[in-house]
Amino acid sequence: MRVLVAGGAGFIGSHLCESLLHSGFDVVAVDNLITGRLHNISSLLEHPRFTFRQHDITEPLDLEVDAVFHLASPASPVGYRRYSIETHLVNSIGTLHLLELARRLNARFLFASTSEVYGDPEVHPQPETYHGNVNPVGPRSCYDESKRFGESLTMEFVRKYGLDARIVRIFNTYGPRTDPDDGRVVPNFVLRALRGEPLVVYGDGRQTRSLCYVSDMVRGIRLAMERDGLAGEVINLGNPDERTVLDLAQLVLELTGSSSRITFAPPRPDDPIRRCPDIAKARRLLNWEPKVSLLDGLRLTIAYFAETLDHAPAAGE
Numbered sequence: 001m002r003v004l005v006a007g008g009a010g011f012i013g014s015h016l017c018e019s020l021l022h023s024g025f026d027v028v029a030v031d032n033l034i035t036g037r038l039h040n041i042s043s044l045l046e047h048p049r050f051t052f053r054q055h056d057i058t059e060p061l062d063l064e065v066d067a068v069f070h071l072a073s074p075a076s077p078v079g080y081r082r083y084s085i086e087t088h089l090v091n092s093i094g095t096l097h098l099l100e101l102a103r104r105l106n107a108r109f110l111f112a113s114t115s116e117v118y119g120d121p122e123v124h125p126q127p128e129t130y131h132g133n134v135n136p137v138g139p140r141s142c143y144d145e146s147k148r149f150g151e152s153l154t155m156e157f158v159r160k161y162g163l164d165a166r167i168v169r170i171f172n173t174y175g176p177r178t179d180p181d182d183g184r185v186v187p188n189f190v191l192r193a194l195r196g197e198p199l200v201v202y203g204d205g206r207q208t209r210s211l212c213y214v215s216d217m218v219r220g221i222r223l224a225m226e227r228d229g230l231a232g233e234v235i236n237l238g239n240p241d242e243r244t245v246l247d248l249a250q251l252v253l254e255l256t257g258s259s260s261r262i263t264f265a266p267p268r269p270d271d272p273i274r275r276c277p278d279i280a281k282a283r284r285l286l287n288w289e290p291k292v293s294l295l296d297g298l299r300l301t302i303a304y305f306a307e308t309l310d311h312a313p314a315a316g317e
């Protein structure tokens, strides 16, 4: 089996490539490196069953594969604000190109959507049947609305052409290789704690997130692709352990033993107040649930970032 991972040099994509190679698949990673890094896949480049192609999927591509994982898209609020038009295009035209490729090859397809399709939700926790509360013209809409478009297009390929495609809605995921500069809450808090800098909480810190460790997420994504009979299914993947951002900041301080302070800054526009997945469907269809606790996942992530700091060149080097 030969599989394509679009977005394979990104955070989740690189872990997915590694896991697939480990199981014996031939893996082709396609990435334009807009938010990903070659460093994420440096250990895979010499692997005999791994191929990397630097390519922008908003341009058509031709490959022979049996399955297409579509994870290509800027994913952090900082990333998709910086690359707002590119985000629109990769989730619309990029998705179209990958769907067309999968259709031509009669390949399985998985679209990596997001909990952001629920916007600032009014239903807790969020089941797949909830249609969301998205601001279509707000600063996050380049991401939310293009992912909604990508979902809609994927479903049309299932209905019109019988494509064996599924959609996973990924909730906040963290772990080693998260981009240290893309402003997501875990790398921000961990790096600031390790450097003794203040942890900046946006708003009052009572907003919640539910954080899933990356190995659990990769296992869920793979099950969603590998299980039969899932064409047209939409499945939430995330960890239902819901925490406030302030609790998370305090936990990171405890686990790092840092004496950093917690400070407060104005809330981000349209920042969802609560987010927590209902994963009953993933449990039922995939027999999947997260295994890594927040404490264990944070310990692993802290160890990773501590090591990257140890190897970072000192100022002036």
Ligand code: NAD
Pocket: 006, 007, 008, 009, 010, 011, 012, 013, 030, 031, 032, 033, 034, 035, 036, 037, 055, 056, 057, 058, 070, 071, 072, 073, 074, 075, 076, 079, 090, 094, 112, 113, 114, 115, 169, 170, 171, 172, 173, 174, 179
């Ligand atoms: P990431 O930015 O690390 O990875 C995305 C990868 O896609 C990057 O390597 C980027 O260079 C590549 N890419 C972007 N546009 C491209 C294009 N036009 N052509 C080719 N490659 C392109 O982000 P991630 O956290 O690994 O997210 C992966 C996927 O999961 C994304 O689709 C994201 O929307 C989704 N997701 C992630 C999270 C999370 O918490 N990490 C949450 C919800 C959804």
Ligand code: UDP
Pocket: 076, 077, 172, 183, 184, 185, 186, 188, 189, 200, 201, 202, 203, 207, 209, 245, 268, 271, 272
């Ligand atoms: N956040 C924060 N300080 C930071 C980074 C993020 O308080 O340094 C908050 C942010 O406002 C949001 C939550 O943490 O409420 C998660 O933010 P992130 O960017 O990780 O992802 P989001 O879920 O918003 O896409």
